[in-house]
Amino acid sequence: MDQRRKYLLRVASAIQTGLLREPHPRLAEAEATLSRLCSQLDYLKDTARKLALCRQCGWHLAGQQLLQGLRYTVQELGVEVTRSERVVQEPAAPTSALGPLYEELIQTEQEFGEVEYRRSEGKLVVTTAPIVLEDVRLGRFEIQLVLDRLGAPDQRDALRIVALEPNPAASDERVTHPHVSSEGLCAGDASATLRAALSSGRICDVFLLARSVLENYNSGSPFVSLESWDGTPCSDCGYCASADDTFNCKSCQQDYCEECISSCPSCDTTLCRGCLRKCPLCDEYVCESCLQACHRCGARACPACLDDNVCPACIEKEKQNEQGNDYDQQRTGEDTRGGQAAAEAVAAPEHAATAAGPALHADGVGQAGVLPRPRRHRNRRVRRHSAA
Amino acid sequence: MQILWINNDGGGFADYVEVADGTTVDKFFTQKLPGRQPEDYLIRVNRQPVPRNYVIQPGDRVSMTPTKIEGARRA
Numbered sequence: 001m002d003q004r005r006k007y008l009l010r011v012a013s014a015i016q017t018g019l020l021r022e023p024h025p026r027l028a029e030a031e032a033t034l035s036r037l038c039s040q041l042d043y044l045k046d047t048a049r050k051l052a053l054c055r056q057c058g059w060h061l062a063g064q065q066l067l068q069g070l071r072y073t074v075q076e077l078g079v080e081v082t083r084s085e086r087v088v089q090e091p092a093a094p095t096s097a098l099g100p101l102y103e104e105l106i107q108t109e110q111e112f113g114e115v116e117y118r119r120s121e122g123k124l125v126v127t128t129a130p131i132v133l134e135d136v137r138l139g140r141f142e143i144q145l146v147l148d149r150l151g152a153p154d155q156r157d158a159l160r161i162v163a164l165e166p167n168p169a170a171s172d173e174r175v176t177h178p179h180v181s182s183e184g185l186c187a188g189d190a191s192a193t194l195r196a197a198l199s200s201g202r203i204c205d206v207f208l209l210a211r212s213v214l215e216n217y218n219s220g221s222p223f224v225s226l227e228s229w230d231g232t233p234c235s236d237c238g239y240c241a242s243a244d245d246t247f248n249c250k251s252c253q254q255d256y257c258e259e260c261i262s263s264c265p266s267c268d269t270t271l272c273r274g275c276l277r278k279c280p281l282c283d284e285y286v287c288e289s290c291l292q293a294c295h296r297c298g299a300r301a302c303p304a305c306l307d308d309n310v311c312p313a314c315i316e317k318e319k320q321n322e323q324g325n326d327y328d329q330q331r332t333g334e335d336t337r338g339g340q341a342a343a344e345a346v347a348a349p350e351h352a353a354t355a356a357g358p359a360l361h362a363d364g365v366g367q368a369g370v371l372p373r374p375r376r377h378r379n380r381r382v383r384r385h386s387a388a
Numbered sequence: 389m390q391i392l393w394i395n396n397d398g399g400g401f402a403d404y405v406e407v408a409d410g411t412t413v414d415k416f417f418t419q420k421l422p423g424r425q426p427e428d429y430l431i432r433v434n435r436q437p438v439p440r441n442y443v444i445q446p447g448d449r450v451s452m453t454p455t456k457i458e459g460a461r462r463a
């Protein structure tokens with residue numbers, strides 16, 4: 001017996017050990033199948049409740065999205081029901097004999113060129129050809145079968161997908177393929193088929209099915225879409241940034257990079273420069289809603305420029321008006337006293353030039369000073385403008 | 389005659405099925421997967437690729453595996 005054949009027989013034996021780890025495979029399969037059925041039914045019950053709520057509240061769009069999400073569940077439900085029927089009615093017949101397992105390995109070698117048994121890790125490994133999906137180069141992948149998970153009821157983590165030339169998504173380095181995250185394959189339509197192949201020991205079919213998922217792109221349900229694989233382009237400069245370095249403008253809802261995004265200094269809302277407005281008074285850029293109108297004149301300004309919703313110009317005007325009123329009052333008081341002095345001066349003209357009193361405007365030496373005409377006290381009304 | 393048919397499209401079940409004598413692989417495919425294209429599948433008889441006019445023999449193991457399957461992300 002040649003070395004290669006001996007080697008493959010040893011590997012087949014290791015696979016057999018993994019498959020037979022579960023002492024009661026039929027019970028284990030039935031338990032796993034029925035558990036999955038129950039989970040799917042729980043999900044369907046919850047979705048039905050949400051659909052009823054959407055109908056009551058008129059949330060038609062939300063209802064449509066719920067229906068879309070049901071697609072895989074309903075599809076898998078049909079498959080799981082059929083599996084449950086078979087498990088209950090027929091005895092499970094996994095391929096655990098050494099001969100068929102050996103033949104599985106021979107076929108795997110033919111389909112993939114090479115199959116490697118990593119004894120220390122307990123893994124059977126094949127490598128795909130370089131995968132390119134929609135011009136995005138994802139490189140080669142190792143499909144690793146963890147042998148001691150083969151016989152587990154849920155076969156969780158039995159399959160690992162390792163990128164050999166990783167080109168992960170810019171937004172999440174764990175995603176090395178649209179349907180692979182953290183080395184776990186989300187098999188989608190192949191899930192039920194993969195489980196059947198795993199539990200039957202059809203090793204080659206397991207690898208072929210995994211490769212079929214990797215070589216196809218489901219744009220409806222990826223971890224990261226290929227369109228955003230290299231990052232989200234900035235709506236301003238076009239730079240492709242990862243999700244962590246991309247910011248969404250709260251006004252126009254577009255995405256921007258760190259360099260092009262800004263914020264309102266008044267309310268701290270994240271906004272792009274295009275959605276900010278310049279304060280005409282201080283030239284600071286604030287958001288539209290922070291630009292308020294002055295209660296006096298209606299001029300718009302940022303909160304920093306307004307004082308109690310009044311612009312500096314109106315405040316200044318008010319001050320001037322108040323000063324003017326004070327001056328008027330002062331002048332009126334002075335005029336009254338000056339008038340008396342003038343009257344006295346008229347009554348005693350010889351004393352006019354030397355009469356005590358407020359300063360008189362002297363038009364000429366020797367002449368009586370001409371008193372200024374008393375100002376009439378005007379009643380000034382403050383105009384109020386409604387806010388713009 | 390009876391053969392073992394492994395359908396890796398959908399449920400992934402392995403079943404013994406009855407096939408009429410003289411049935412070719414191509415005809416068998418059309419019967420079992422109507423509306424599908426053989427080019428989209430890996431068709432193996434006894435673990436080997438065969439021409440589409442291969443006549444199925446008693447006890448043959450016939451498997452059909454789609455080459456493109458839609459993956460997903462977990463909800």
